[in-house]
Amino acid sequence: MKTPVSTYRLQIRPGFTLQEAAGLTEYLHRLGVDWVYLSPILTAEEGSDHGYDVTDPSSVDPSRGGEEGLAALSKAAHEQGLGVLADIVPNHMGVATPGQNAWWWSLLKEGRSSKYAEAFDVDWDFGGGKIRVPVLGSDDDLDQLTVADGELHYYDHRFPLADGTYSEGDDPREVHARQHYELVGWRRADAELNYRRFFAVNTLAGVRVEVPWVFDESHQEIVRWFREGLVDGLRIDHPDGLADPEGYLARLREATGGAYLLVEKILEPGEKLPETFQCEGTTGYDALADVDRLFVDPAAEPFLDDLDARLRAEPEPADYQAMIHGTKRRIADGILRSEVLRLSRLVAETPALPRLGVADALAEIICWFPIYRTYLPYSHEVLEEAVHHAARHRPELKGVLDALLPLLTDTSGELARRFQQTSGMVMAKGVEDTAFFRYTRLGTLTEVGADPTEFAISTEVFHERMARRQAELPLSMTTLSTHDTKRSEDARARISVISESVPEWELFLGTVQERVTIPDGPLAALVWQAIAGAWPADRSRLQSYALKAAREAGNSTNWTDPDLDFERHVAAAVDSVFDDPEVEAALDNFVAELEPYGTSNSLSAKLIQLTMPGVPDVYQGTEFRDGSLTDPDNRRPVDFDARIAALAELDSGAKPEYTEEEAKLLVVSRALRLRRDHPELFGGYRPVQATGEAAGHVVAFDRGPEGHGVLTVATRLPKRLASDGGWRETAIEIPVDSRDELTGTAYPAGPLKLGTLLEQYPVALLVPVD
Structure with missing residues (x-):
C-alpha cells in the first residue's frame, strides 16, 4: 500500500479547477507536501462550491476541470513525487435540480418501477406509493403548477411526467396527482418525508450503496481512477450514514486494489474505530481536540464558568449534558422527526407498543447516546447504557424501552440497522450544529469532534494519547483546520489566550455589550470571541458568521422562523466594530492583548500537529495565518501567488526577521520537508x-x-x-x-x-x- 507522509487539502470548485491545482504541484512539493488532497470532484449540482452534492457519479465534474483536469493534476502531482488523495461521497446524492441527476429523474418519472428505486432509500408505503418532494412554499402552491415541454413546472423547478399521464389541456393539478411523486410544502419534511437524507438536508438523498449493483454503478468512475493510476487513496465522507460501514470499506478496499483509506469519522473521547474497519484511520478531528487543549489554561475554568452563569442570568453555568439532551431532543422531535417516525413504523404496533410511544422512546434513547453511532455488535454496551439512562430519565417509558432493546440489538433486523444510521444524524445536528453555538464559555472547546466538557489537558495526558496514537493509528490523519471546522486553527489559537486573560475578556465583553447589546448573553460571548479570533476581517464576513451562529444556536432566532428584531441587534453589534470608534478601539486593544500569545499558540500548535504521530494535513492556505470562521467563510479563495512568493523569499534567506505569516510558513515548510525527506x-x-x-x-x-x-x-x-x-x-x-x-x-x-x-x-x- 502506498501511504502519505503528509497531505495538503485543496477545495476544487468552478473557481479553482483541477488544472489550476495541477499548476500548484511544484509549490506543494517545495513546501514539503507528500500528497495533494482533493475535495469531491465528481459531477455535482451546478454552481456547488463544495462538491458534496454529487449528481452524476460516472464523471469528473466538467466545471471542476473534468476528466482532462484530473489527468493533468495526477500527471503533475506524480511528476513532483506527490500522491493524490480524493474525497468521495458514498452516502448521498444531490437532488436539488432533478434534471441534473439522471438517477433521481428516473425515480420521479418511473416510481417503483425505476431501476433506481432500489438505489434510493424510500418508504413507498408511507407515501402512498409516491415519493414526497418538499419544494412548495405551502401545499396551497399547487395552483402555481404548470405543464410545459412535457414536464411539470413549479416556478424554476422542473419535474418529469410519467408516460401517458398528460394530454394537451389537462389541469396541472390533475397531472400532478397522476405522478409517482407528490410535491408538498417544505415544512412537511420534518415529519412526513419518506426518503432518507443527509442529516436534514432535503436536497441530499441517501443512497443504498450496500446494494451490490448500486455500489458498482456509483463507484465505476472511482474504480477507474485506481485502474488508471490517477488517484492513490480516498477520504470517505460520512460513513456513519451507511447501512454497513464495515462491509462498505471491505468492498472499497477490494475495488481499489488495497488503497489507503480514511473515514470522516468523529471519535468521542475514549471511542475507538472498530478493529475490523479496513481503513487507516480518521480525518483527524480527534487529534485536533487533543492539540487545542494543550493551550487552554485549566486555572480559568471556574472563572469562565462563573461568567457563563452571569451571562445566562442563572445561578449555575450551563449544564452541558442537560443541554445536549435538550438540543438532541429538539432535533429528534423537529427537523429529524421523519427519521424517528420511520424507525417507529418498523415496530409492530400493539397496545403495549403504541406508535407514538415507540417514537418517543426511540428519540429518548438516541438523545442519551454519548457517541455518534454503534457498529453492532461493536459498542452494544453503549446502546444498553443509553436505554438504561432513558428509562431512568423517563420511567413512564420503561416498558416500551425494555421491549425495544432486543429489537435494537438484533443485527438481522431493519430496525437495528436504521437506528444506527439515524443516531449520528441527531448527534451531528443537535450537538455540532446547535449546542456548539450555545455552550460558549470558550470557543476553542466547541470544535467538531471535541467534547467541550474537557476544558484542558496536561502534557502528561497529551503524551499518553500520542503514544497510543503511534501504537494504534500511525497512518491516521491529523488536522487543525478543515472545510468543516467552526473556526480556523489560528482563530482558535488566539481565542485560547482568553483562558489566560479572563479579566481582560470580561472588561472587553462588558464594554461592547454596554455600547451595543446582543440580548442573548451566551451568544454575545460566542460572537465577540469569534470577532476577536478572526480580526481583522471585513464587515460582510462577520455579519454572515454572526447571523449563522444566532440561527444555529436557535435560542433567540432560528432558520425557519427568524426573529428579525433580534437579528437586527446582532447585526448592529457587528456594525459597531466598523462604525463606533469606542467599540473599534476596545476590539483593537483586546486583540493587541491577545495577539502575541495567540501567535505563539499558533506556531506551537502547528509544529506539534505536523510532527506528532499520524499523517498531518495542511488545509489550503493555512501555511499563512488564517482567521477563518465557519463555512462558507473557511472555503474562500486562497492567494497562492503570495504564498509562492513568500516561500521563495524564505528559501533565499534574504530576510533576517520574519513577519507572523512568514514565521508560520517557515514552521510548516521545514516540518513538512523534514517528515518527507527524513522518515528515519x-x-x-x-x-x-x-x-x-x-x-x-x-x-x-x-x-x-x-x-x-x-x-x-x-x-x-x-x-x-x-x-x-x-x-x-x-x-x-x-x-x-x-x-x-x-x-x-x-x-x-x-x-x-x-x-x-x-x-x-x-x-x-x-x-x-x-
Whole structure:
C-alpha cells in the first residue's frame, strides 16, 4: 500500500479547477507536501462550491476541470513525487435540480418501477406509493403548477411526467396527482418525508450503496481512477450514514486494489474505530481536540464558568449534558422527526407498543447516546447504557424501552440497522450544529469532534494519547483546520489566550455589550470571541458568521422562523466594530492583548500537529495565518501567488526577521520537508521532560524510533509564562548534538536552557547532527 507522509487539502470548485491545482504541484512539493488532497470532484449540482452534492457519479465534474483536469493534476502531482488523495461521497446524492441527476429523474418519472428505486432509500408505503418532494412554499402552491415541454413546472423547478399521464389541456393539478411523486410544502419534511437524507438536508438523498449493483454503478468512475493510476487513496465522507460501514470499506478496499483509506469519522473521547474497519484511520478531528487543549489554561475554568452563569442570568453555568439532551431532543422531535417516525413504523404496533410511544422512546434513547453511532455488535454496551439512562430519565417509558432493546440489538433486523444510521444524524445536528453555538464559555472547546466538557489537558495526558496514537493509528490523519471546522486553527489559537486573560475578556465583553447589546448573553460571548479570533476581517464576513451562529444556536432566532428584531441587534453589534470608534478601539486593544500569545499558540500548535504521530494535513492556505470562521467563510479563495512568493523569499534567506505569516510558513515548510525527506527521524514517540520552574509551559517529544530523532519543542500558556518571569533556568536534555531547523543554530548534547533555545521563536525543531 502506498501511504502519505503528509497531505495538503485543496477545495476544487468552478473557481479553482483541477488544472489550476495541477499548476500548484511544484509549490506543494517545495513546501514539503507528500500528497495533494482533493475535495469531491465528481459531477455535482451546478454552481456547488463544495462538491458534496454529487449528481452524476460516472464523471469528473466538467466545471471542476473534468476528466482532462484530473489527468493533468495526477500527471503533475506524480511528476513532483506527490500522491493524490480524493474525497468521495458514498452516502448521498444531490437532488436539488432533478434534471441534473439522471438517477433521481428516473425515480420521479418511473416510481417503483425505476431501476433506481432500489438505489434510493424510500418508504413507498408511507407515501402512498409516491415519493414526497418538499419544494412548495405551502401545499396551497399547487395552483402555481404548470405543464410545459412535457414536464411539470413549479416556478424554476422542473419535474418529469410519467408516460401517458398528460394530454394537451389537462389541469396541472390533475397531472400532478397522476405522478409517482407528490410535491408538498417544505415544512412537511420534518415529519412526513419518506426518503432518507443527509442529516436534514432535503436536497441530499441517501443512497443504498450496500446494494451490490448500486455500489458498482456509483463507484465505476472511482474504480477507474485506481485502474488508471490517477488517484492513490480516498477520504470517505460520512460513513456513519451507511447501512454497513464495515462491509462498505471491505468492498472499497477490494475495488481499489488495497488503497489507503480514511473515514470522516468523529471519535468521542475514549471511542475507538472498530478493529475490523479496513481503513487507516480518521480525518483527524480527534487529534485536533487533543492539540487545542494543550493551550487552554485549566486555572480559568471556574472563572469562565462563573461568567457563563452571569451571562445566562442563572445561578449555575450551563449544564452541558442537560443541554445536549435538550438540543438532541429538539432535533429528534423537529427537523429529524421523519427519521424517528420511520424507525417507529418498523415496530409492530400493539397496545403495549403504541406508535407514538415507540417514537418517543426511540428519540429518548438516541438523545442519551454519548457517541455518534454503534457498529453492532461493536459498542452494544453503549446502546444498553443509553436505554438504561432513558428509562431512568423517563420511567413512564420503561416498558416500551425494555421491549425495544432486543429489537435494537438484533443485527438481522431493519430496525437495528436504521437506528444506527439515524443516531449520528441527531448527534451531528443537535450537538455540532446547535449546542456548539450555545455552550460558549470558550470557543476553542466547541470544535467538531471535541467534547467541550474537557476544558484542558496536561502534557502528561497529551503524551499518553500520542503514544497510543503511534501504537494504534500511525497512518491516521491529523488536522487543525478543515472545510468543516467552526473556526480556523489560528482563530482558535488566539481565542485560547482568553483562558489566560479572563479579566481582560470580561472588561472587553462588558464594554461592547454596554455600547451595543446582543440580548442573548451566551451568544454575545460566542460572537465577540469569534470577532476577536478572526480580526481583522471585513464587515460582510462577520455579519454572515454572526447571523449563522444566532440561527444555529436557535435560542433567540432560528432558520425557519427568524426573529428579525433580534437579528437586527446582532447585526448592529457587528456594525459597531466598523462604525463606533469606542467599540473599534476596545476590539483593537483586546486583540493587541491577545495577539502575541495567540501567535505563539499558533506556531506551537502547528509544529506539534505536523510532527506528532499520524499523517498531518495542511488545509489550503493555512501555511499563512488564517482567521477563518465557519463555512462558507473557511472555503474562500486562497492567494497562492503570495504564498509562492513568500516561500521563495524564505528559501533565499534574504530576510533576517520574519513577519507572523512568514514565521508560520517557515514552521510548516521545514516540518513538512523534514517528515518527507527524513522518515528515519520519525516512527517512535518519547516524551521529553523539562526541569525548572517553567517546566509546565513546554511540550517536547522525540519522534525517533529509538529516541534519537526529530525533537519537537513548543511553548504552552505563553501569557502566564511571561507574567511569571519567563523560562528562567528551565531546561531540557538533548541526547545528541542537534541543529534547529528553524534558525539553523547548532546545540551540543546535554542540558539546554529553553530561554536560549526559544529566544527567536516559541518553537524549535531539533534534528541530530551527524
